[in-house]
Amino acid sequence: MIDTQSATPIYMQLAHLLRLQIEAGEYAVGEKIASENQLAKQFRIGRPTVRQATELLVQQGILSRKRGAGTYVEAVSLPNVDLLSFGGTGIAIAQADPDAATCWLGTIEMARRADDDFYRLRRLSVILGKPALLEDLYLRASVFADLPMRVQEGDSISNAVMEEYGYTIAEIQQQFAILMANEQQAERLGIRQGMPLLSVDREIHLTEHRAAVQANIICRSDLFNFRQTIMVPRHHGKTTQ
Amino acid sequence: MIDTQSATPIYMQLAHLLRLQIEAGEYAVGEKIASENQLAKQFRIGRPTVRQATELLVQQGILSRKRGAGTYVEAVSLPNVDLLSFGGTGIAIAQADPDAATCWLGTIEMARRADDDFYRLRRLSVILGKPALLEDLYLRASVFADLPMRVQEGDSISNAVMEEYGYTIAEIQQQFAILMANEQQAERLGIRQGMPLLSVDREIHLTEHRAAVQANIICRSDLFNFRQTIMVPRHHGKTTQ
């Protein structure tokens, strides 16, 4: 229910509630949810506040709205096991090559970043005997206490996030760019300096903490197919049968 | 200036105007822009409308806000195009620039591909006055009957898929690579030949037909931030409170 005395804004509470309902199966994918007016009456809040809540879920891909028709449940983008769909690089790499190896470049260090403390970890993954990707990870120190004691080389970071710390990943934001390999990157990836590489800047948002993990991943897209699968929400437009 | 008679919503016009000012250097990175109240007075619009405009830019990474302090220009940020999260390029492009234009390169032609007939359409999208992406689309002829009669230049292909033909998109598969611009691509995108570009090979699977749309998209990732947001399913890992 909506707790008007809570420190959490009403629109966030409603967004969370709606999301729980969807996840619990109370709304099926493709189904229309209650109208904005109905939700406003049901929770005794204003329609702009309802819109702010649903806007949150629209941006997250959970809902979609169509003027005049209604607000529909979208299919949440399911994680594919390939690299760019989900936080866990370990699983994707293991599926590509069971004998793949991920080795740390140096040890976990402290680093300061945007006025906060992070653990920094750099690692190189080798698939089918070839250097495939270079990762530079920053994990927020306040979120991942005692990280150096709790993860070891070879451990999956996403597994640690979930199993060791008990967090859940809510959202990943990725940005794609091309960079020219510098001397160090070139050496580590077995390429010539200046070669263009696919660079993915990734922010992993936990349910409990935003931007808890920030990573840059450099991919040898010339050697491997870096794919992703996106499940797309069902639309309300008529479907031929 | 804000044109209240325009079909473009006022908040989008203001967002666009602010971005132009920032890009023109009228606001430096790190600098505080005019307050919400000042902008409201200046443009004779409501403060919620100003907030909606700045919220747009906050989401795109161009602005950031701090309660009590003000609204600041973020570190130099290319306009975000949320191209790679969802099927529709048209929507993503329109959000980045309401005045964006997509023009066909030639007309729709028949093409044979993997033992089937396709309609082939090439088009160039211009965002903020700059060539942003080049698309080479193949639409399966048996799925999209009479396509040339049913879509026109400027039409959204994903809209046509859904509205005109009534299909629903079930899944998108994407593959990321880097290619060096050939002569024609270089000319169309306003770059030098051989420049590395982000290339996305995309297959759109309809509920009713697999691989109904196959596309290659070449992005000027040096001019725009091509981002995506992935929602992650809730895991059964326990959640700390």
Next chain:
DNA sequence: GCCACAAAGTTGTCAATACAACTTTAAATA
């Protein structure tokens, strides 16, 4: 000159209200 406190200014949240643009539903007519 420094410190504390109040005033002013800023963003964040919330609401009522209105109209536009669209879709859906129901009723009336042929």
Next chain:
DNA sequence: TATTTAAAGTTGTATTGACAACTTTGTGGC
């Protein structure tokens, strides 16, 4: 029974207004 049109319902945009929570600025006293 089918089609057309009007009514109802839905989302999209916008405004005015208010208060909370925060930051910044200015003033007064020591």
